[in-house]
Amino acid sequence: MITTTALVMACIATAPSPFWAGPLSFGAPDATTPPTEQEVAPLGQSVETSTSFSIQGSWVWQLKADLHNTTNGRFSHDRGYFSARGRIALSDDLDLMLGARYQRDNFSFEGIPSPWTNVNTSYFDVGLKYQLTPQWQVFGGGQARWAAEEGASLGDGFEGGGAIGAAYAFSRDLVIGGGVGVRSQIEDDLLIYPIIVLDWKIIDRLSLSTRLTTGWSGQSGVELVYEVQPTIDVGMSLTFDYQRFRLNDDAPSRGGVGVTEALPLTVFIAIDVRPNISLTAFVGATVYGRLKTTDSAGNDVWARNQDPAPVIGFQGAIRF
Numbered sequence: 433m434i435t436t437t438a439l440v441m442a443c444i445a446t447a448p449s450p451f452w453a454g455p456l457s458f459g460a461p462d463a464t465t466p467p468t469e470q471e472v473a474p475l476g477q478s479v480e481t482s483t484s485f486s487i488q489g490s491w492v493w494q495l496k497a498d499l500h501n502t503t504n505g506r507f508s509h510d511r512g513y514f515s516a517r518g519r520i521a522l523s524d525d526l527d528l529m530l531g532a533r534y535q536r537d538n539f540s541f542e543g544i545p546s547p548w549t550n551v552n553t554s555y556f557d558v559g560l561k562y563q564l565t566p567q568w569q570v571f572g573g574g575q576a577r578w579a580a581e582e583g584a585s586l587g588d589g590f591e592g593g594g595a596i597g598a599a600y601a602f603s604r605d606l607v608i609g610g611g612v613g614v615r616s617q618i619e620d621d622l623l624i625y626p627i628i629v630l631d632w633k634i635i636d637r638l639s640l641s642t643r644l645t646t647g648w649s650g651q652s653g654v655e656l657v658y659e660v661q662p663t664i665d666v667g668m669s670l671t672f673d674y675q676r677f678r679l680n681d682d683a684p685s686r687g688g689v690g691v692t693e694a695l696p697l698t699v700f701i702a703i704d705v706r707p708n709i710s711l712t713a714f715v716g717a718t719v720y721g722r723l724k725t726t727d728s729a730g731n732d733v734w735a736r737n738q739d740p741a742p743v744i745g746f747q748g749a750i751r752f
Contacts, residue, residue: 483519484519484752485516485517485752486750487750488514488517488747488749489512489749490746491511492510492512492743492744494509494741494743495741495743497721497738499739502544502736504544505543505544506541506543507540508540509538512536513536514533515532515533516531517530518531525563526562527560527562528559529557530557530558532555532557534553534555536552536553537551537675545684547679547684547690547723547725548725551579551580551690553578553579553675553677554586555575556575557573557576559572560573567601567602568598569598570596570597570598571597571598572597575592575593575594575615576590580680581677581683581690583680583682584678584687592616593613593623594613595611595613596611597610597611597612597627598611599629605632605633606631609629610628611626612625618677619688619730620676628642637660638656638657640654641654642655652672655669663703666702667699667702668697668698669697670695671696671698673693674691674693676689687727687728688725688728689725691723691726692723693721693722695720695721696717696743697716698714698716698743699716700714701713709748711748712747713747714743715743715745717742720740722735722736723736724736
């Protein structure tokens with residue numbers, strides 16, 4: 433059986449994968465350049481049109497949230513990650529995209545036995561983007577992911593997949609595209625998901641995009657951004673975060689799988705403190721969340737929804 437789910441793919445992180453949306457930020461800073469031949473720099477950052485590299489780090493806290501169907505069950509969650517990305521120009525029309533990310537999730541439970549503790553996740557991705565015509569761009573790539581609770585083998589938490597798609601620039605102000613991705617899942621059916629690409633300059637300084645640059649995970653969702661001035665942006669972001677990871681043998685569902693879902697809504701401010709350095713702060717709330725464990729056969733063992741909870745976070749990026 434094949435599982436399908438609708439995820440709005442972002443362009444900077446991953447869920448299910450961060451890579452292939454990255455090439456899909458198009459725009460034209462001047463009248464002589466076709467719309468899709470230059471990338472729109474996220475959140476006022478500088479435009480790069482040749483080989484480039486960047487590193488990024490973030491830490492996010494979700495404060496204590498009550499769990500449904502428990503007497504006193506509560507939990508809190510914080511996440512830190514470090515990522516490195518590179519774009520290598522193979523020709524005028526073809527770019528090689530590379531990425532790596534390490535992520536650490538820390539959970540603290542109260543009032544119930546802990547279904548899991550802390551989780552380590554590593555990602556690697558590679559892909560290509562090709563400028564087919566001045567308006568059309570196609571992209572494709574693959575990703576490998578390892579996610580496991582402390583004490584479990586990362587090798588037992590492997591998932592892998594790939595995606596392909598395209599985007600079309602209708603004008604300097606509107607790019608729409610899509611694609612399809614597929615990914616294996618730990619102890620579950622194959623995941624097939626659509627990729628939705630939108631980059632729309634609604635009015636001067638105001639844009640709507642699936643190129644997420646801030647938020648709980650910077651993974652899947654949509655972002656409304658207003659440029660206050662060339663080095664300062666403010667906005668609102670709605671993201672969907674979906675994680676699966678292998679549990680260790682000491683967990684109540686020993687050797688099974690942990691699953692988290694979250695839908696955080698945040699507002700943010702992003703500042704370019706230097707031409708190649710940006711800092712972002714955001715605050716908001718997880719408006720939906722669900723925790724679940726399954727056994728090694730994929731059967732649900734335990735599942736709870738959570739109440740809304742405050743979220744706060746910080747992010748920094750350096751571009752070379």
